[in-house]
Amino acid sequence: MNRGFPIPALIGLILGAWILVFTLASRIFLILPPDTADQESPLFRILNTGRAEMSADLYHRADLYFHKGVAFTRPPPLTGDPFRKLLDAVAPESVVHLGGQNIREIMPWLRFTTRLDPHHVEAFLVTAFWLSEEAHRPDVAHEVLREALRLNPGAYAIHLGRGKLFLRQKNPKAALQSFSAALRCWPQSPIATSPQDLNFDRAEILTYRALVFEIFNHPADAIRDLEEVLTLFPERHEFRNRIADLAAGRQSLSSAYHLADTLLKTRPPDDDHPDQHADTHEAHDH
Numbered sequence: 001m002n003r004g005f006p007i008p009a010l011i012g013l014i015l016g017a018w019i020l021v022f023t024l025a026s027r028i029f030l031i032l033p034p035d036t037a038d039q040e041s042p043l044f045r046i047l048n049t050g051r052a053e054m055s056a057d058l059y060h061r062a063d064l065y066f067h068k069g070v071a072f073t074r075p076p077p078l079t080g081d082p083f084r085k086l087l088d089a090v091a092p093e094s095v096v097h098l099g100g101q102n103i104r105e106i107m108p109w110l111r112f113t114t115r116l117d118p119h120h121v122e123a124f125l126v127t128a129f130w131l132s133e134e135a136h137r138p139d140v141a142h143e144v145l146r147e148a149l150r151l152n153p154g155a156y157a158i159h160l161g162r163g164k165l166f167l168r169q170k171n172p173k174a175a176l177q178s179f180s181a182a183l184r185c186w187p188q189s190p191i192a193t194s195p196q197d198l199n200f201d202r203a204e205i206l207t208y209r210a211l212v213f214e215i216f217n218h219p220a221d222a223i224r225d226l227e228e229v230l231t232l233f234p235e236r237h238e239f240r241n242r243i244a245d246l247a248a249g250r251q252s253l254s255s256a257y258h259l260a261d262t263l264l265k266t267r268p269p270d271d272d273h274p275d276q277h278a279d280t281h282e283a284h285d286h
Contacts, residue, residue, distance in 0.1 A: 107131075114148075119190040124148035125161045125269040132165055141165055156185040160205055161269065167208065168264055170257075172215045179209040203229045208263070214256035219246040 107130075113123040125148075128141040142165065149158045163178030182205045187198045206225040213222035223246050226239050245251050 118151040121152055121155055121157050121190060122269060128161060129269055138165060138169060152190050154185045154188040155190055156182045156188055159185060163208060164264060167260055172212050176212045179205055199232050203232050211256050211260045214251055215253060222246055
């Protein structure tokens with residue numbers, strides 16, 4: 001029999017030490033100024049080789065917690081099958097989001113993510129989204145996006161996120177400036193992005209800017225942006241209907257705001273994938 005140090009006690013000691021180190025490091029990360037590529041703190045230089053991996057892991061944990069432990073998956077086929085319904089009831093695969101005050105619990109994880117990797121644009125965007133939508137602090141959300149832009153100048157996705165935030169606040173002038181900046185910066189991104197995703201993002205920017213042009217009663221500019229979307233995705237026939245309505249003067253300010261509100265209520269940035277744009281297509285039919 002092993003009469004040495006009890007294994008359970010040793011495991012508890014190791015876990016306790018790890019938690020203590022993690023807690024102290026987390027507090028340091030919150031105190032230190034955000035890093036840039038040209039000037040990094042000594043602590044981050046020590047952790048430089050692994051901080052991107054640590055950041056990605058923190059973000060993944062926050063994402064799982066946000067989805068109540070259910071990772072995001074594509075909708076399965078045969079959704080009407082009775083066995084599929086039974087399986088869904090026992091082991092749900094749909095996207096289930098936290099809400100209300102519970103969102104605040106993942107904010108430190110997202111903050112640690114951006115401190116470890118200041119180029120994790122998606123983490124900045126998700127943080128800003130939930131600060132605005134669930135914590136009802138759009139002012140703090142704007143601060144987060146300004147910091148993200150300072151650390152990632154020229155990243156089109158941040159300008160897109162700012163444009164959406166301004167549009168939610170019914171500030172079309174600022175939204176127009178942000179969407180136009182996003183188009184000027186596209187396709188610059190601090191992370192590798194596939195050509196397909198780049199085109200999806202450009203189409204999203206153009207769609208939002210077209211709606212802002214409608215709000216300002218500039219149908220010719222709106223038509224121009226929607227026509228460019230059609231050059232990227234000719235199969236989006238509903239855009240042709242909206243172009244025809246704009247050309248005939250059948251769209252109104254209330255219609256543009258209603259459609260913008262509908263699109264802005266879609267999934268948050270972390271759930272973004274090509275299927276989201278299918279939702280955008282359906283919204284244009286209303």
